[in-house]
Amino acid sequence: MKISKEKFGQAFDALVADYKVIAPVSDGSGIAFTEVKSFSDVKQDYLNSKLPPKAFFFPQHEKLMSYKKEGKDVTVKSELKVENTILFGIRPCDAKGMLLLDKVFKNDQYTDPYYYERREKAVIIGLGCTKIAPTCFCSSFEISPAGSEGSDLFLIDLGDSYEVEVVTEKGKALADRLALAELTADEQALVDKIKSAETPSKIDVSNTTSKLDKMFNSPYWDTLQEKCLGCNVCSFSCPTCHCFDISEEVRKNEGTRVRTWDACMAPLFTLHGSGHNPRDNKKTRWRQRLMHKFNYFVHNNGSMSCVGCGRCIKSCPVNMDIRQVVDGANKAELVVE
């Protein structure tokens, strides 16, 4: 099915009345997902945003609760606020990233209401990639640059119109508001061509998890991380990184408990009250980072926690390239223990 961009734009503008609509916007130095009021504000031709759209479910800084002390008494109030949201223009890598985050924020015992309630009230309109950046490597993880996995409604740009794929019930509810038409044979051919594309850059991860099973004590970690500065760019720009810190912001007798993004690369991340730190150097922190994404997460959740969006590669100040890091692990010699 398809819809002309003009008609889609009109429907989009009508949705703004019922939903908070988030879409890619050019902010001068790149693309950012921002709330928009009209389709004309949306940047339609873009590679991907600088920061991943995870922030709409898991903001960098969010209030969990607030409290007020009066003498010895205290009153506590949840600060969970949820809105009906549409995320438009989500790339397949990021849509997959959200599916992975879903597994984190709802584990075998707990559901994180702050993430989940927002997530449940959000509709993801995915947009297939027709251009592929040199840092993209999503095909390594069985993600197609024009794949609809993780989206509720999925669009492919055909020039004057979008091909529309209804993926979920939520997507169907939105699609009902669109005047859809049939694709022509030529358009179908174009869609097929776009859908069959792969990222030119791919890494082989077929044996990475089992290889890493045996690499905890490998000397590979000794030199791998020498050039890493230990900043948080890779984690903050990652669509699947989910580590956070909880702290308190206090003013006189009132305060809020907030959570903020944190990262396993931060030296104080695992520092105990006693002064002991199980990951007190970059080597152990890098091992954790790679193991978590390519081994622990696989064992716990059945898939790798990397979607090949390439943001960490693009943003790294010292050009640490996760593709090379994984490749190096694949090739590293095993030490006999």
Place this chain on the structure above:
Amino acid sequence: MNNIINDIRDKARQLLAEGKVDVVIGYEKGSLPLKATPFFAHSPAEVDSLIWDETCENNLATYVAKTPGKKAIVAKGCDSRALAVLLQENQLVRDDLYIIGVSCTGVIDQRKIVAEVGEILEAGINDGKISVKGMAGDKEYLFAELKDATCQTCRYPNPVLEDVHLGETIAVSQEAPAFADVIALEEQSAGERQDYFKEQMSKCIRCYACRNACPLCYCQECFVDCNSPRWLTGGVNRAENLFFQAGRVLHLAGRCVDCGACTRACPQGVDIRALNRKMTKDVYTMYNHEAGISEDGKPALNEYTTNDPEQFLVKE
């Protein structure tokens, strides 16, 4: 250029083979076009990866104190100035350090290219010309067009401190620094400046790439991580971000060697240097001091004279 690369490799090979150092810190070709990446050569067999060109933008002095053992470092002017400050502050043992000095004509600011031709697919540097194939088109640049803002005002392209110098040295103008960029901002109204920095600070995501890339940000516990007292809340907004950046810049006042590593490391394109440059200008004009131009001497804020200017005092 090729000769320098060979010289660097020969020197590194010699130092490692003779056991004079345990590691040579230099650059190798990065995984992306026009990107170099820091490289640690531990054995003579690895030295052939070492390179040197206009893409070697990182300040390697950042690594020196954190790398155990005896080390050699490929140092351009700004790297050597950072080493000088680190030595002044007793952060390094001079005997454990071998400085391979190279003169630097400046590094490429990739952002200028990406803004015009999109993500870079391929690029080549030839004879001062940079030809780029981008996702949105191809273009050929003169190096001068792409020179990083820091390098355009650089007064110390030659290392101030070195054990060997490889390649030619660069003639330097003897004129006093002009600080045109700072003056341009100073001439704006306070309101305009406030707006400018508000906009810059709202971009910051507090990833601390600037801090970590900085060779002189070596505190064991940075004030942003400090728990008691807790200087910053967990908040990421322009007010908190300005607190962080202003606190950091004041801590670097009189020490900053204006290498631009912070600004280049910033994934969000925050103009951090605008703050540092203001301090550099003030320190130069008020105290006639430039950081890290020799091994001896002290950072500007560790010294004083009895007649330092004090126009900043209240009128009463």
Place this chain on the structure above:
Amino acid sequence: MGEIQVEAENKKYEPKIAAFLCNWCSYAGADLAGVGRVQYPATIRTIRVPCSGRINPLYVLKAMANGADGVLVSGCHPGDCHYISGNYVARRKFALIKSLLNHVGLEEDRISFSWVSAAEGIRFAEVVKGVTERVSALGPNNGIFKVVDDGGAAADE
């Protein structure tokens, strides 16, 4: 009706000024002003520091972030430092703090520095009067550092 008007009159804006005073001179100067019953506006919240050299730029920033409308830092006159050179070293630091904060758009008069000796009780009162007048003229903290009122969320969004 009457009550409300009275309240409005009393609610004339009074700035809050964090005053970092060196133990040996300015704090003693403030004390002298008190002992001598010299009147000055009750706008300052005094924080005693051992020496003006003890002032960390972060103190000034944190005071602004926590909502102070102004900051006053005062130490011994140059040459009179109890620790010989503390205020000389501080002087360079102060000049740079002031310059940087003005550069990022903080109003000139929000942050004040002075030297007040233990004998200058009357002058201390004058400094506080002057600082209070100038900060009052600026009005409340403009929020380029201030964050706490809304629990840390952006002040202008």
Place this chain on the structure above:
Amino acid sequence: MQQNPYLPITMKLVKNLVETEDRLINTFTLEFMNKQDEENFKYMPGQFAELSAYGHGEAPFGIATSPTEPGILKFSVAKVGCVSNALHLMEEGTMVGVRGPMGNYYPIEQFKGKNVVIIGGGFAFTTLRSLAKYMLDDKHRGDYGDITVIYGARNPGLLLYKEELAEWENNPNINLVTTIDRPAEGWTKHVGFIPSITEQIAPSSVDTYAVVCGPPAMIKFTLPVLEKLNFPPERIYTSLEMRMKCGLGICGRCNIGTEYVCKDGPVFSMAQLKELPNEY
């Protein structure tokens, strides 16, 4: 939708007791404010809770009471950081936040019909007290064989729960061995480090589980002793400490390999730990 796991319940600090001579450990007794809260807070020995000192933050502590002690929770907390300091200074009657119970617990079902040796050092005795107290309860005592407690501290003043220990001394249902590192005036019981005292006492490993908690050095030297006494790793349990924030297995800092100590632990058998990377 389940309850918001980030929201603490409010409990009243009814007692703030200085527990040790060095005044570094206090025991806090918290009282449930209503029956509903208490019913929702069903816990087992070995679990922990996140305590909120409002204005300072939140930190995880092992629960020292046993579920057989209704109405209250106790925590013995060393003064090390921001939250624990605030708790130490807190006036009785102040409201604190409690999130939990969290984590797994000692495998008391497996212990049924077996002997249990509890070995504790220093202030790591908190959840061990909970365990002992639970098994000693009239309703449960019959489920277990011999219960031996070996508990040591550097000096007599640093032993926790002194009154309770005195009571256990004379309780035929429990075999209590206390020791201190060096001789001290007035001390008539064992003197020596826990590993060597364990070796002396030599509890039989037949049909016996061992639970060991204490400082890393104590655990390191006690394990070989237990091995010598033929305790298999599957029958040795310990409780781990880790930096934690959420307590829900989400915030990402307390993992040891694939296991999150907050939700998959803190109680692990030595057999489990042998399978995990050595990063704790």
